[in-house]
Amino acid sequence: MLKTGDEYRASLRDGRVVLASDGSRVSDVTTHPQFRDAVDTVAALYDMQHRPGTAEIATYQDEGTGKPASRAWQVPRTKDDLVARRELARLSTYHTFGVFGRPPDYGSFNALGLLSVADRIAPSSEEWARNIDAFIDWGRANNAMSADIVADVQSDRSVPTAQKPGRLRCVEERKDGLVLYGAKPCASGAVHSHVGTVVTLLTPGADPDANLFCYVPLNAPGLTMVAREPVIMPGTTDEHPLDVRGEEPDSLLVFDRVFVPSEHVFSFRNEEMLGLYHELGALALWHILARLSYKSEILAGAAQAIVEVLGTENIPQVRDAVSEISAYATGLRAHVLAAEDTAAYANGVLVPAERYVTAGRLHSVENYPRMLQLLREISGQGLISRFSERQFADGSVGEMLTEFLPGTGVSAEAKNRVFNFVWDLTCGANAMRVALFENVNATPPAAMRARIYASPYRRPWRDFVLDHLGVDISAAR
Ligand SMILES: Cc1cc2nc3c(=O)[nH]c(=O)nc-3n(C[C@H](O)[C@H](O)[C@H](O)COP(=O)(O)OP(=O)(O)OC[C@H]3O[C@@H](n4cnc5c(N)ncnc54)[C@H](O)[C@@H]3O)c2cc1C
Structure with a gap:
């Protein structure tokens, strides 16, 4: 088996x-x-x-x-x-x-x-x-x-x-x-x-x-x-x-x-x-969101690693960038947990609530490019001042690379490894393919917005506002 x-x-x-x-x-x-x-x-x-x-x-x-x-x-x-x-x-x-x-x-x-x-x-x-x-x-x-x-x-x-x-x-x-x-x-x-x-x-x-x-x-x-x-x-x-x-x-x-x-x-x-995309896809979409929430933890981990090896973590604006990526990860997790907490049975299958999945997915997809951009921003030249093992092994030049390019508390080679990872995660052709995937693999943001607009849960909020104002538009609807 x-x-x-x-x-x-x-x-x-x-x-x-x-x-x-x-x-x-x-x-x-x-x-x-x-x-x-x-x-x-x-x-x-x-x-x-x-x-x-x-x-x-x-x-x-x-x-x-x-x-x-x-x-x-x-x-x-x-x-x-x-x-x-x-x-x-x-x-x-x-x-x-x-x-x-x-x-x-x-x-x-x-x-x-x-x-x-x-x-x-x-x-x-x-x-x-x-x-x-x-x-x-x-x-x-x-x-x-x-x-x-x-x-x-x-x-x-x-x-x-x-x-x-x-x-x-x-x-x-x-x-x-x-x-x-x-x-x-x-x-x-x-x-x-x-x-x-x-x-x-x-x-x-x-x-x-x-x-x-x-x-x-x-x-x-x-x-x-x-x-x-x-x-x-x-x-x-x-x-x-x-x-x-x-x-x-x-x-x-x-x-x-x-x-x-x-x-x-x-x-x-x-x-x-033909019309059951969200019903049939609810579990898949929940998994996609959960995966992206875990991936965003890796993005936040990479952000922290960058600022520590560059010694930039005391710069307030750099901290803000790391915080934003961290909040993104936590926000996605919150949507996942809410969807699980309000899951309901459909034919005996426990299905996470679509309301939180769709809203979470919209947030995850729209902000994914920004997270990559923040990582690139806090990396500076690190993303291209990366050198191959053969260059580091090249006699006196290699020795000078090691001498000239150390990070904060880490060797030049270790710092190089961090930015090689960040390159693959945010800049390389595969990173771009993955970004395209995240953007549309389960419908583009426009479709998620349309789905949210069509959902009924705004109704009591709207009633509260109109009742408070004494406005009755029911006849016109
Ligand atoms: C890397 C990658 C991996 C993928 N993997 C899979 C997979 O494993 N399985 C699978 O089935 N599919 C997969 N897809 C396809 C994905 O599901 C579709 O790209 C997505 O549903 C959008 O459909 P489309 O590409 O046919 O866009 P099109 O219908 O050609 O539209 C192009 C663009 O126009 C806009 N648009 C079109 N119609 C509307 C509308 N009604 N309202 C608003 N905007 C609109 C959107 O921006 C849309 O992205 C993958 C796509 C990529 C890029």
Whole structure:
């Protein structure tokens, strides 16, 4: 049930088709230079399931089988389950420094979200509702990692949604399943996942054939993952402490008549499902917020490290910057805790309150660029006065680098290491890819604002104000 890192690597050698940006087909993602470091980083998380100290966080005793299983596939039934689940998010975030938005513990959330809206699915088909349970059991039994397949390909907006040539749709309905054709974009982590969970939640106006909820093994015949170009910088662990852990790959999934057996279908042509983004996605969005709250702790930790090695911590304006990053981290945590405290059951699944998740996410996304900017600001030239191990080893010049560039209480080499880390976190191409990810991976801020505006909880506040003023506008509404 619980894979080791090596078993995880072996499971990816399954005939999947990945088209790399240099035009080559990748025969083994676990050894390919663009993907292997990320595979190793994820493999280490699989190993943690077996290691004392982390196994308690990453696994739980499954009641159904009586065996230990990955907590990623545990259905949250109690507040303690949510807290334990968040601890797992902390583990993976600290391990990846938050630059992997789709760690293995994330991927089950679409399945759990489907379970939480099963009452909307069962009236159309009891079989589809049973398929959700079976998928969760399968994911747990196989310690599987799933990629989110949600967004639609970006193409000519003057063409109506229902006619877009690239939309993923069923082109043949067979007795035993559906045949899919089209594409899905930006599938983060798919290259090193086992399956993709397809949900049609960002496509208002989708035609019935494109209204699909199902899962697809990423080695399915006819499926090609077209990977984006690599963004990480080559270098040693000292030179690029974060980039050496690899980049989370994004890829366009091209479906060329991919067969999806009926047992993998959760919903098809059910119009009501198209409007359930926030209901179905609530757990995933909570996890995204929790991950960013832990990542912001790392940002605040980096800020403190910077000012201490530079000896700038007594400058009031520098302190203000560190405080702001620290307050950001605490603010995000507060939203996460409030969402858990007011969680409610949906079909037996305990789901954190969307109200705090959406408001927290808006705050997290809008302010993320500012946090990176504050880190850059307090770093000054440190971000470019960084030198390689070979330069430090270069005879007399290397010795002078060591002599001329020490930090406060630390050697030049140690200070260099701090800024190499901050570079990877805030400036490098992978940092920018991660910033793009944070900005839109689960809808851009505009969509969150629209959702908040549509929420009912302002109503009593508005009534209080109007009642106090004696203004009655009910007739006009
Ligand atoms: C690095 C990265 C990783 C990603 N990973 C995944 C993933 O794993 N799985 C997945 O499914 N998707 C993923 N995405 C895609 C992401 O979900 C979409 O980018 C996002 O939902 C926005 O959709 P779009 O890109 O199609 O934007 P478009 O619809 O093309 O719009 C472009 C921009 O126009 C603006 N805009 C468009 N429509 C509106 C509107 N109605 N109101 C206000 N503003 C609007 C927004 O600023 C928007 O960003 C990823 C994206 C990135 C950049």
